[in-house]
Amino acid sequence: MTLAPRVVLVHRHTEYQELLARHGSRGQAAFFLAGRGRSLDEVEQRHQQLQAALNAVAGAVPLDWRRSRVERGDLDRFLFTPEDLVLVVGQDGLVANVAKYLTGQPVIGIDAEPGRNAGVLVRHRPTDAAELLRLAASPAVTGQLAERTMVEAVADDTQRLLALNEVYLGQRGHQTARYRLAPPGGAPAEAQASSGVLVGTGTGATGWCRSAWLERRSELVLPAPEAPELSWFVREAWPSPVTGTRQVQGRCTAGEELALTVESDQLVVFGDGVESDALQLTWGQTVRIRVAEERLRLVL
Structure with missing residues (x-):
């Protein structure tokens, strides 16, 4: 019996999550930034944008496929398998962070914040995830791979x-x-x-x-x-x-x-x-x- 593909979704904590972890609550984080002439609204909006992208990408994974999720800080402890399909949602640098732990698995880069990233490695939008996953799981993917x-x-x-x-x-x-x-x-x-x-x-x-x-x-x-x-x-x-x-x-x-x-x-x-x-x-x-x-x- 052939196992269904496993999709590994790679992401990183947002600045908003890091602020909450440091200050304990949204109110304390907002107070900290307000005292420095900054607003929490921008980082919160970007956090919500990333979460929406993660939800859209996760929802594009077929229901009968296996799935896993790993945060950037845990990459050195995560075991990738040769059959994995890797979905990276975030910035170009996140693809670089995961690359050294891979052994030839196809990588799909999803840009969660178009316009903020150069888009060198995260070239796709969350809405493209379903089509890209089907391609990555098919023999035809070989002709659609750029080897860096x-x-x-x-x-x-x-x-x-x-x-x-x-x-x-x-x-x-x-x-x-x-x-x-x-x-x-x-x-x-x-x-x-x-x-x-x-x-x-x-x-x-x-x-x-x-x-x-x-x-x-x-x-x-x-x-x-x-x-x-x-x-x-x-x-x-x-x-x-x-x-x-x-x-x-x-x-x-x-x-x-x-x-x-x-x-x-x-x-x-x-x-x-x-x-x-x-x-x-x-x-x-x-x-x-x-x-x-x-x-x-x-x-x-």
């Missing part, structure tokens, strides 16, 4: 981190990080002092990496989201008698890697802005960053 490149960081003690947008290597508090950077292509390694290194995919080229790219007016061509390539940027490299600034940006294609050897007491590597889930590196350790074998499979 992911990036991995692997330390010499087997620690591994996977990300959809980018990984960051540096000090946890973003102070000066010291390390030795060996770029792809065989160029000599360079000792550097900087506020960290960003290595991103083509999807990440619309976010943090693009910010670094724009700030330095770089002429580097950023990769496309599907391309098996990465771009990397050193943030605020500092020249000194023992540190250089020659190797501060570049591309890394499939089969190549960027290697960084730690020369600080402790550095961290985290992905997609989630600092709580980071690799811990000490002096002398090396981490290698490259295109990952895993890819996000996004239903279009």
Whole structure:
């Protein structure tokens, strides 16, 4: 007997829910904001909009299908199965948060607040959910999947981190990080002092990496989201008698890697802005960053 598909609905707490959790009641939250010249009405309206989207999407799941729901903070404890269909309702960043826990399951991104999100990864409306679920459960879905490149960081003690947008290597508090950077292509390694290194995919080229790219007016061509390539940027490299600034940006294609050897007491590597889930590196350790074998499979 074949099991019915399981739909996993991924969401995150709203600012309204976080305010209530912090202040205990709606009245106390409203009082707190009013004393700062702000109103609770906007965040409450956005909360209601998200709840309406979640209800609409949940209602689109066929009655004979299995279903589960997971909040962003519980993703690292949730067990996805290979047969799952993943429905992400929220912002683009929520798709990035869930991507590293998947192993090829189709992902449907639902934009709960059209006009507020870029819509790079959450491209669909709640009203599209029923049709998209039928497509995702059919053999025809293969032709409707966009595969997005992911990036991995692997330390010499087997620690591994996977990300959809980018990984960051540096000090946890973003102070000066010291390390030795060996770029792809065989160029000599360079000792550097900087506020960290960003290595991103083509999807990440619309976010943090693009910010670094724009700030330095770089002429580097950023990769496309599907391309098996990465771009990397050193943030605020500092020249000194023992540190250089020659190797501060570049591309890394499939089969190549960027290697960084730690020369600080402790550095961290985290992905997609989630600092709580980071690799811990000490002096002398090396981490290698490259295109990952895993890819996000996004239903279009």
